[in-house]
Amino acid sequence: MQYLLQDAGFILIVDDNPTNLSVLSQALKSAGFTIRIAEDGESAISLVSRKPPALILLDIQMPGISGFEVCQQLKSNPLTQNIPIIFMTALADTESKIKGLSLGAVDYIAKPFEQEEVIARVRIHLQLKLLNNQLEQQVKERTETLEKAQLQIVQQEKMSMLGQLVAGVAHEINNPIGCICGNMNPIKEYITDITQILQVCQENESYLPDNVRNTIASCDLEFIIEDLPKLLNSIKLSTERIKGISISLRNFARADTSAKVAVDLHEGIDGTLLILGHRIKASSQRPDIEIIKQYNQLPKVECYPGQINQVFMNILANAIDAIDENWQHNKLDNNSLTIKINTEISNYQYVTIRITDNGMGMSEVVQNRVFEQFFTTKPMGQGTGLGLAIAYQIIVEKHNGKLAVNSTPGQGTEFVITLPI
Ligand SMILES: Nc1ncnc2c1ncn2[C@@H]1O[C@H](COP(=O)(O)OP(=O)(O)O)[C@@H](O)[C@H]1O
Ligand SMILES: [Mg+2]
Numbered sequence: 001m002q003y004l005l006q007d008a009g010f011i012l013i014v015d016d017n018p019t020n021l022s023v024l025s026q027a028l029k030s031a032g033f034t035i036r037i038a039e040d041g042e043s044a045i046s047l048v049s050r051k052p053p054a055l056i057l058l059d060i061q062m063p064g065i066s067g068f069e070v071c072q073q074l075k076s077n078p079l080t081q082n083i084p085i086i087f088m089t090a091l092a093d094t095e096s097k098i099k100g101l102s103l104g105a106v107d108y109i110a111k112p113f114e115q116e117e118v119i120a121r122v123r124i125h126l127q128l129k130l131l132n133n134q135l136e137q138q139v140k141e142r143t144e145t146l147e148k149a150q151l152q153i154v155q156q157e158k159m160s161m162l163g164q165l166v167a168g169v170a171h172e173i174n175n176p177i178g179c180i181c182g183n184m185n186p187i188k189e190y191i192t193d194i195t196q197i198l199q200v201c202q203e204n205e206s207y208l209p210d211n212v213r214n215t216i217a218s219c220d221l222e223f224i225i226e227d228l229p230k231l232l233n234s235i236k237l238s239t240e241r242i243k244g245i246s247i248s249l250r251n252f253a254r255a256d257t258s259a260k261v262a263v264d265l266h267e268g269i270d271g272t273l274l275i276l277g278h279r280i281k282a283s284s285q286r287p288d289i290e291i292i293k294q295y296n297q298l299p300k301v302e303c304y305p306g307q308i309n310q311v312f313m314n315i316l317a318n319a320i321d322a323i324d325e326n327w328q329h330n331k332l333d334n335n336s337l338t339i340k341i342n343t344e345i346s347n348y349q350y351v352t353i354r355i356t357d358n359g360m361g362m363s364e365v366v367q368n369r370v371f372e373q374f375f376t377t378k379p380m381g382q383g384t385g386l387g388l389a390i391a392y393q394i395i396v397e398k399h400n401g402k403l404a405v406n407s408t409p410g411q412g413t414e415f416v417i418t419l420p421i
Contacts, residue, residue: 008054008055008126008129008130009034009052009053009054010033010034010035010036010053010054011028011033011034011035011036011053011054011055011056011057011122012035012036012037012038012044012047012048012053012055012056012057013025013028013035013036013037013038013056013057014037014038014039014040014041014044014056014057014058014059014062014067014070015037015039015057015059015062015088016039016040016059016061016062016063017059018039020059020088020111021037021039023115024057024115024118025037027115027118027119028118028119028122031119033122036053040062040063040064040065041062041064041065041066041067041069041070042064042065044056044058044070045070045073045074048074048080048083049077049079049080052079052080052083053083054083054084054126054129055083055084055085055086055122055125055126055129056074056083056084056085056086057086057088057109057118057122058070058071058085058086058087058088058105059087059088059089060087060088060089060096060100061089061090067087067089067100068099068100068103071085071087071100071103071104071105072103075103075104081104082129084106084107084125084126084128084129085104085105085106086105086106086107086108086109086121086122086125087100087105087107087108087109088109088110088111088113088118089110089111090110090111090112106125106128107121107125109121147373148393151373151386151389151390151393152393154386154390155307155310155386155390155393155394158310159256159306159307159309159310160256163252163253163255163256163306164253166249166250166252166253166275167249167250167253167254169249170246170247170249170250170253171250173242173246174246177239177242177243177246180235180239181239181240181243184232184235184236184239187232188232191228191229191232195225195228198221198225199225201216202216202221202222245274248267248270248271248274249271249274249275251267251271252268252271252272252274252275252309255268255271255305255306255308255309256306257304257305257306259304260302260303260304261302261303261304261305262300262301262302263300263301263303263305263308264298264300265298265301265308265343265351265353265419266295266298266343268305268308268309268312269293269312269341269343269353271309272309272312272313272316273291273316275313276313276316276317276320279317279320280320280339285324285327285328286323286324286327286328286337287336287337288337289320289323289337289338289339290336290337290338290339291338291339291341292338292339292340292341293341294340294341294342294343295341295342295343296342296343296344296345297345298343298344298345298351299345299351299421301351301419301421302421303399303419304394304398304399307394307398307399308394308399308419310390310391310394311390311391311394311395311403311417312355314387314388314390314391315355315387315388315391315415315417316339316355317387318387318388319339319355319357319359319413319415320339320357321359321378322357322359322360322361322412322413323337323339323357323358323359323360324359325359325360326358326359326360326410329360337358338357338358339355339356339357340354340355340356340357341353341354341355341356342354342356345421346418348421349420349421350401350418350419350420350421351418351419351421352416352417352418353416353417353418353419354414354415354416354417355414355415355417356412356413356414356415357412357413357414358411358412359412359413360409360410361407361408361409361410361411361412361413362377362407362409362413363409367405367407370388370405371388371389371391371392371403372385372389373385373386373389374386374389375389391403395417395418395419399419399420400420401417401418401419401420402416402417402418403415403416403417403418404416404418
């Protein structure tokens with residue numbers, strides 16, 4: 001413990017009496033402590049502000065400002081308030097003791113003092129301070145760990161809820177779509193048959209009874225026969241699109257795996273864009289956002305696909321927010337609204353995904369803080385300040401990747417995700 005205590009720093013002795021100073025200094029030095037001295041209150045305060053000591057032995061009655069005042073000033077400054085102060089004085093009355101302790105001193109030594117006692121008390125208080133520092137450090141570390149764990153729980157919960165919702169929707173539309181797709185071919189065959197019958201009727205119109213001929217004449221049969229296959233075709237294309245959406249939704253939902261798997265990142269980006277589709281399309285507030293995909297060939301990447309999708313989701317949602325905000329304030333009509341997504345391999349070792357928007361951009365101050373937990377510039381209820389903190393944790397800690405931001409205020413922002421292959 002002696003080693004640790006000496007390590008804690010120096011001890012400042014403040015006393016106007018040279019004899020006291022030298023006796024105390026000698027005693028503490030021979031006990032292994034490093035000593036500095038001040039002969040009045042003002043120089044003590046200026047010395048402390050330059051280099052804070054581990055502990056202060058403070059005389060009360062001195063010319064100039066008193067020990068009580070020195071104590072008060074040090075305790076009111078956040079930088080010096082935690083330095084332990086022990087008063088030393090000939091004033092042995094209870095009132096002075098109480099005053100000293102109520103000002104925040106940790107202890108009180110009456111003059112004339114026993115050297116052994118002073119050394120013992122100094123040791124105890126240094127030790128207490130050290131233990132206190134260690135405790136504070138531990139609390140800080142545990143709070144950080146807890147906050148990280150909490151973020152992970154929030155993130156997992158959010159993703160698994162979204163996954164369940166998406167899986168539910170995909171499941172619900174699957175049956176009716178299956179029914180429509182399955183009936184498409186028989187309908188086509190039936191319609192071909194019926195069309196044939198109608199054509200025969202048309203060719204032999206003169207043999208038909210009047211009422212049948214009149215009914216045929218009253219509807220534009222030729223047009224119907226020509227238009228019906230076109231309608232059927234476009235219904236078929238639409239149902240196939242819905243089927244594709246349903247498959248993407250199921251892939252997105254299934255991405256919530258507990259082990260790493262090799263996946264096609266483009267599928268993840270496309271699934272995420274699909275889910276954000278309603279926010280990308282034009283609204284009463286602004287026109288469509290154009291998504292420019294510059295996909296290069298990528299190998300499958302080992303990852304937790306659900307988490308990676310969440311990163312895409314958080315970054316893309318922010319890009320849409322930034323474009324919305326920019327449009328609301330600037331409405332530049334010659335400026336189309338775009339989100340560019342570029343993917344490529346670098347050095348055969350990494351996959352790089354760049355997501356670039358031409359939204360409002362951000363200042364350097366904001367850029368430096370975007371990955372901080374709870375940092376948001378959005379109004380209450382709209383921003384949580386968790387999106388990018390979660391993204392950072394997923395990319396950097398879970399996948400050993402990198403997440404960087406480049407931005408120019410008023411012009412736009414680029415997020416660069418790098419993942420090892
Ligand atoms: N594409 C972007 N353009 C401009 N600012 C952005 C962009 N992405 C993030 N930001 C800034 O980073 C902040 C933190 O983002 P995020 O962690 O997702 O939290 P939130 O979106 O809830 O505010 C945002 O409030 C915004 O100021
Ligand atoms: Mg966000």
